Amino acid sequence: MYHNRDRLPLEANDLPEETEGRGETVRIYIMGKEYRVPAGLTIMKAMEYAGYRFIRGAGCRGGFCGACATVYRKEGDYKLYTDLACQKTVEDGMYLVQLPFVPANKAVYDIEELRPEPNILLRFYPEIARCVSCNTCTKACPQDIEVMYAIQHALRGEIERVANMTFDCIQCGLCTIRCPAEIPHYHVFQLARRIYGRYILKPARHVRERIKEIESGKYDQEMDKLLTVSVEELKRIYENRGRIEE
């Protein structure tokens, strides 16, 4: 048989005893209070190791949902850093606080009634005109998006550009909470991407044609046959279906 995986440290609480005893540790400060945790853990796993059980501040744990936005300073360093707790590895002397929620107004709209007009982002989010180009949003972004430039492009109505340059946005809100002009960047970008996807990207003609074929009943007979054939027959069909390389 195959292996036994018992030796694998699954999560922080499974770290083998020797890691705790002999292994390297680092000091972190969770909301100002000092804890010693094993080196090499993510901020999220380190906080759990220290005894925190998350209700807020943990989501996908894979860098896709933005639930674990975290702000920190390092000893002897004046800078304020931001990252995702599930992705960032702990460092000695980190002062950590999580940001489990960001209050930000989202415009309500009917996508069917929008048009890709140059002023549309400004119409729904007039506060983008308050941007002072300080670039704090860009520095705060854990996804390395050029947030400030995207807002400048939004001001100029360049929807396609905004959509493409903000595609990696996970909507964690770190930009928005740092912005002195109080811009809800991630909502602005969402609107830009939806307008781009709906009105600027061309719809796939082949999808419409296929829907028509399905609605005309083109596949019904063959499909119904597949519902009733024996498993042996189905296996034969499967093995003979061939691979279509184009």
Place this chain on the structure above:
Amino acid sequence: MKLIRGYPAYMRESIEHVEKTRPRRMKEKYRTLSIEEREELLRKYHPDYKPGTKRPLKIGPSKGMIAPHEVIDLLEAHPIVKPEDVNLDEIDIDVDLLIIGGGGAGMTAALWALEEGLKPEDILIVTKLRLGDSNSIMSQGGVQAADRPPDSPIRHFIDIVGGGHFTNDRRLVKILTMTAPYMMAWLERLGLMFDKDEEGNMLELWGGGTSIRRMHSCKDYTGMEIVRVLRDEVRNRQVPCLEFTSAVELLTDEEEDRVVGAVLLNMESQQYYVARAKATILATGGFGRIHIQGYPTTNHYGATMDGVVLAYHVGARLRDLDATQYHPTGAAYPEQIVGLLVTEKVRGAGAQVVNRHGEQFVFPLEPRDVEAAAIIRECWDRNNGVETPTGMRGVWLDTPMIEELRGRGAFKRMFPAIHKMYSRVGIDPAQDPVLVFPTLHYMNGGIIIDEKAQTTVKGLFAAGETTGGVHGKNRLMGNSILDYLVFGRIAGIHAARFAKHTSPGKPSLKHVIKYEEMLKAAGIETDRRSPVLLPDYRGERVLARRIEIL
């Protein structure tokens, strides 16, 4: 330990072999396995077949069903809600449609219930995390739809049932494949940024077990792009959503065997709410966070199989929970990212899987269970894996091949999420291969539904990963997004129709009493309680010294 561009020296030596064989392998095609060869490989090496990991269920309508101990443990457990603790005379929330779960299936259901004529204020979505926090948002590689010749829904159907070892509910597969193009058009209308050419044609790639390129994607953020668009639309349509609120038990009618809402728990204050609903949809997702056989998982924090537990309490039947999906390519190194997903799209775009000598040992795009079994064999039977500093073993996913095949910069362009994940730990996957090993990924089985997404209990609908049948014993890549879109829509439509012709019930917890009686009659003595809602990863030392006061 000294690292050279993210890897210790001994791993670098193996990477040199990978680099040396690469020019030859670029032209090499590894053969695919026959049905018989696949079955033998699975029997010998797939974790599902490991002895001592499963047992039959002792109680309820699916009594006798074999499933992993971790699953049975949650079903053979006391319901967390005690009838005497809840005052059912006071209805806190009264709606037509209650949707439990805020991922892809739940949000799709909400939008289609609106299309069916329900008013936003007559719908309520509850989710124990935030709206959109789900496995849906984490899916990377893509979504299947047979929407261009020479492909067809027939071919898509055949690929699916073959991948599922001919155990699928074929009626559901028909609906899935015939509705797929329609759902792609729906997403386009909502403003989704699909990967397309200049004419608007979808760029379609290979997936494991597909016989033609059929994978639609949005870089490697496909799930995130879909979920954030759905969430934006749910908010535009002003469907109410209670976040950090978990369903902890369903409610059944005092007279009739039908579901009439749920008991909800505010995760922060821990107070309960009685939510009465004419129709209820379970869209609660899968079970990665109960760590079957101790495997690490790709799943989100809340993936604890709550929906299956709740459904079973009210007597809904289950299927295929004996089959667990391990994604072949979870990150195996470094420790910070162990278990996280490296999308199948990387192989779909041309990367091979190779052992420590730099040699292929399996066709890169077998169905997931077969691919995973081959990797386990290579690491632990043939000893051709690379051992990590924490004692794991893995094989190489030769990511630099993407650059060779598609030009410089292609990897970062096509896989920004994977690129970012590895950059954060000092590895450049465009330059160096990444070490992978199977990781717990998907609940193949679940609650039985019919063509209207109805469970076997009246008033209760279900959609997405919490259901079973459409994928049989093994899901193919790109069909989970499709599943929640197609059956989320169907659940929304049919639950709305059901609600329109139903009067509100008289809520009771009689099924909880009955469940307790069944546990007792089967001689199950345990202090386990379920659903578990969230995993507990607190340090052992902390827990050992904990005094519960506050």
